[in-house]
Amino acid sequence: MSLLERYPNAPGAWLGELPITSRYTAGLAGERFLRAIKDDGKIMGSRCDRCGITYVPARQFCERCLDELDEWLDVGTKGEVYTFTLLFENLDGTAREEPEVVAFIRLGDGGLVHKLDEIHLDDLDIGMLVEAVFKPETERQGSILDIAYFRPTSP
Amino acid sequence: MSERVAIIGVGWVGYRPSTPEVSYKELTYEAAVKAYADAGVNPRRDVDSFITVAEDFIEGTSIFDEYVPDQLGAVLKPVHTIGGDGLHGLATAHMLIRTGQSEIVVVEGHSKASNVVTLPEVTAYAQDPIINRPLGLNTDFIAGMEMNRYLFETGTTLEQCAAVLVKNRRNALRNPLAPYGADLTLDEVLAGPPLAWPLGRYEAAKHADGAIVIVLASEERARSLCDKPVWVIGVGWCNGAPSLESRVWGDVPYIQKAADMAYRQAGIRQPHLAIDFAELDDTYAYKELQHMEALGFCRPGEAGMLIEEGATEPDGEMPVNVSGGSLGMGNLLDANGLARALEVVLQLRGEAGQRQLDEVEVGLAQSWRGVPTTSGAVAILSN
Structure with a gap:
């Protein structure tokens, strides 16, 4: 509860909201x-x-x-954890009891930001090798979420 | 055309965690009136151009530019809004005067952060909509990942980052503008709850409301209007790779480039010797250390040692954030850069009260636009 909500004599304020829906073209x-x-x-x-x-x-x-750039190449589905965080808050700023494990996984000279799973927090380290776990083909929608998460693997 | 540009007046309101009795226009109006009185100018007669820094989603108003002129005395005058930090606005004012387009220019930045009911969601809307946003992550994850890589690459410790928070909130106790002054111990900070480990919840600046207005003038007008002009001797800005996938994670090269641009104009080759004190972005505690290194105050990995030695304390060799920074004064969103510049001006004029530094001649203000951006600016001021 915010300070203003706790204070009974706080001046009133107007609220406004706007439903925002945007279309994003992924591009060529x-x-x-x-x-x-x-x-x-x-x-x-x-x-x-x-x-x-x-x-x-x-x-x-x-x-x-x-x-x-017209030279495309398959960079594989395994990469090193370049950096990671244990995120203790939700999108809306509320606290989480259990953190989400989020990493930047190095692939080629770029990589992907994604969640890690099937992992013990004690093992988590920069440089550890992880692999993409894809959703079953029938559930994929052409989204970054078609990769369910990354998990530890060996070379 | 004026070779030199001076800050001839400053006005501010705040900073406070909330300002329920006043509108953002009234906040800005109060800061503007104070700045005009300080500068000895009549905005209706003397000011040639006005600049605001603001962002529609934060303001909660589409085409926010249209809501700017009246509270500044800018109706029927040239006005424009910069979608950037306050120091980007200051840089624009500097250019308007340097080119001869204007002789007196006003820059305004404000924060009514307490009115942004869904700030985390607004910030998350700045993430890449296709590659990042579907993960549904609070944008602080970027700070956590950046801090982790920065610590990994430089050997900087959690204790050294926590020391930034202890220093800045203690500095804030001597600053009447700062609402978040506190006397904390390292252990208290380190035992605090995590936000995006290794980043702790206390190490992210809380938000505040406020407004800052700065009046700039050409050398000729500054000399006739002002006893204590503060000269803008260098200003620079830069953007890094925007995508999370192509940026570097441990380092902030865009701050280094922005500083190089400002140093070149100011003729500064050894910043740690030429600059007496600095006000740096510390919206997350580790950022102050990372920014010190990018600004060339020391080599990568050395900022943490400098804070342990007390070099950045108010009585150290290079005081950093003697104002309390954003950790002590509050995160003012796009007005942050102007809060940094305001403190540099007050110090250079000898008007910083209890926290006044001795014999300062050159100060540096630096800003960063916050997660997920790679957008920064630097201004170097001298008395």
Whole structure:
């Protein structure tokens, strides 16, 4: 309960709300990237030879030299935990008793932010190898959530 | 065209955890009137252009620019809104004067954070809608992951990050503007609840309401209007890679670039020697250390040692956030950069009361736009 809600003589205030619904186009590269997850269970990158960078998720252009990228490659579904956090709050700011384990998983020269599961918190470390666990093909929708989570694995 | 630009007046209201009796327009009006009195200018007659920093989703009003002119005395005058931090606004004012477009420019930033009922959701709406937002994570996860990588790469410790909080909230006890002054111990901070481990809940600045208005002028106008002009000797800004997937996680190169731009203008090659004190973004405690390193005050991994040695205390070699920073004064959203600049101005004018530093000539203000952004700015001021 906020300070103002506890204070009976607080001045009144008006409330307003706006239902916000936005349409987001994944784009040429985004569509192909998400379809590869949905149809093939693959994580794709795109390569800029000039800069020597493999972008994951694959994208249409290099953010360094602005070259168009047309060389696509499968970067596999295993990567190292580059950094992670134990998140003790929900989206709306309320506290969580049990944390969500969130990591940035290095794939190519980019990677993906995702949740980790099937993991003991004591084992969790930067550099540990994890793999993507895909939802069953029939449940996939062409979303980043078609990857259910990442879990520890061996090389 | 004016080679030099000065801050000739400042006004502020706050900072307070909530301001239920006043509207944001009244907050801004009060800060504006104080700034105009301080500068000795009549906004209707003397000011050539006005700048606000604000963001529609935070204000709760579409096309918020339209709600800016009246409380500043800017009706029927050039006005524009910058979707950025207060120091981006200050940089824009600097340019307007340097180019000769304007002689006197006003920058305004305000926070009515207590009225943003769903701030975590608004912040989450800034995440990439396709690749990140479906995970449904509170945006503080980005701070937790950045802090973890920063600690990993630099060897900075949890204790050193907690020391930032202890210092800044203690500094706030000597600042009448700061609502979050406290005398805490390292153990109390370290035993606090986690937010996004390794980040603790106490280590994220609480929000506050307030308004800050700054009047800038060309050298000629500054000399005729003002006894104690504070010169803007360098200003820079920069954006890093926006996506979580292509940014670097342990380091903030955009702050380094923004600083390089400002240092070049100011002719500064050794910032730790040229700068007497700094007001840095500390919206999360570890950020103060990360920012010190990006600004070149020390090498990567050394900021934590500096805070342990007391170098950034008010009586240290390089006082940082003697005001209390955002941890002590409150997170003012896009007005944060102007709060940093205001403290630098007050110190350089010798008007900082109990917390006044001795013999300061050059101060640096730095801001970051918060998660999930890689957007920062730096201003260097001198008396």
